[in-house]
Amino acid sequence: MLEKYLDEILSWNKKINLVSRKASRSDIIKHHIGDSLIISNYFDFSKPLRIIDIGAGAGFPGIPLKIMFPDISLTLVDSTRKKVDFLNHIIGILNLSNTDAIWDRAENLTKNKKYMENFDVAFARAVSNLKTISEYCLPFLKRGGTFIVQKGKDIENELKEAKKTMTFLGGYVTNIIKLTDSESSKQKTLILIKKFKSCVKNPH
Numbered sequence: 030m031l032e033k034y035l036d037e038i039l040s041w042n043k044k045i046n047l048v049s050r051k052a053s054r055s056d057i058i059k060h061h062i063g064d065s066l067i068i069s070n071y072f073d074f075s076k077p078l079r080i081i082d083i084g085a086g087a088g089f090p091g092i093p094l095k096i097m098f099p100d101i102s103l104t105l106v107d108s109t110r111k112k113v114d115f116l117n118h119i120i121g122i123l124n125l126s127n128t129d130a131i132w133d134r135a136e137n138l139t140k141n142k143k144y145m146e147n148f149d150v151a152f153a154r155a156v157s158n159l160k161t162i163s164e165y166c167l168p169f170l171k172r173g174g175t176f177i178v179q180k181g182k183d184i185e186n187e188l189k190e191a192k193k194t195m196t197f198l199g200g201y202v203t204n205i206i207k208l209t210d211s212e213s214s215k216q217k218t219l220i221l222i223k224k225f226k227s228c229v230k231n232p233h
Contacts (some may be wrong), residue, residue, distance in 0.1 A: 030096045031124055032061060037119055038087055045111045047087040063088030064217070066097060068177060071219060074098040077151040077179070081169050082104065083135045083162070088116055090152055090179070095125055102127040109133045114137050135165035146171050146227060154179045158215055159220070160191040167198040168228055176200060176222040199226035 035057060038047055048057060068074075068090055077100045082091035085105035095103045105128070106162050116130035131138070140146045151174070152164040159178065166176050180187070188202070195201065204221040 031093065031193040033123060034088075034092060034096065034119060035062070037115075037122065041115050041118075045115065047112065047115060056230060061087070061089045062093050064179060067208065068070065068179075068219065069094065069097065071204065071221065072150075072177065074101055075103065079147065080104070080150040080152065081144070081150040081166075083169075084108075084157075085113055085116060085130070086154075088119060088136045089154065090127075092116075092119060092123075092125070095128060096123070098107065099126070103129075104144075105130040105131060107133060108132070108139065116212045117208065139165070139168040144169055149174050153177075158190070158232055159184065159187040160194050163191050163195045163198060163200060163222070167195065167200045167222070167224060170224040172199070172224055172227050174224045175203075176224065178220040178222065179216045182216040186189060188220075193219045195222060198228040201225060 037056065038057060039054065042050065048061060072120055074094055075098060079102045081104045082111065083106050085091055085107045087104060091103050091105050095101055107113050110132050113130045113132040120128050120130060145168055148169045149171060151169050153162045153166050157158065159180070162178065163176070170176060200222045202220060203223045206219040208217045208219060
């Protein structure tokens with residue numbers, strides 16, 4: 030299933046910008062699929078969790094994790110219609126159950142009671158600064174849920190700037206994992222944020 034997923038990414042990437050046009054098959058395996066699956070080393074996905082992936086793009090990290098842990102229920106959100114078309118295509122050809130793709134902006138969905146505080150896990154890769162994506166993602170989580178963020182190396186300033194917003198929305202950092210690429214020595218950071226209380230409104 031991962032091989033088929035990879036084939037489709039490479040095929041569609043010729044038409045729409047899913048990943049870098051220069052990305053090779055091995056690049057996608059290492060920097061996208063690998064980065065997605067490594068999260069499972071630090072969080073247990075073996076339960077039937079409800080997960081929302083914000084700014085899903087080509088489906089990372091949600092789809093690789095769904096393939097490996099089929100009992101999760103996955104909602105993929107992206108504001109680009111062509112990327113959502115790709116996600117729906119992948120959901121169909123891989124026959125992924127309990128998986129849907131939504132064409133919308135996260136800030137719009139937080140106003141919808143259907144999605145508000147309805148998920149166990151929220152994902153966001155480095156789509157924006159931590160303060161902004163906390164505002165987008167924490168409202169989707171149930172109390173006790175976990176927001177999992179993949180960022181670059183230097184996140185100390187972002188953490189300081191985001192602390193007030195995260196606290197307001199009921200979130201606190203439980204784990205910061207530094208990941209180093211053995212070949213390039215490039216460092217990435219995985220941040221786990223627990224939601225300890227309900228939030229019913231945006232800080233703005």
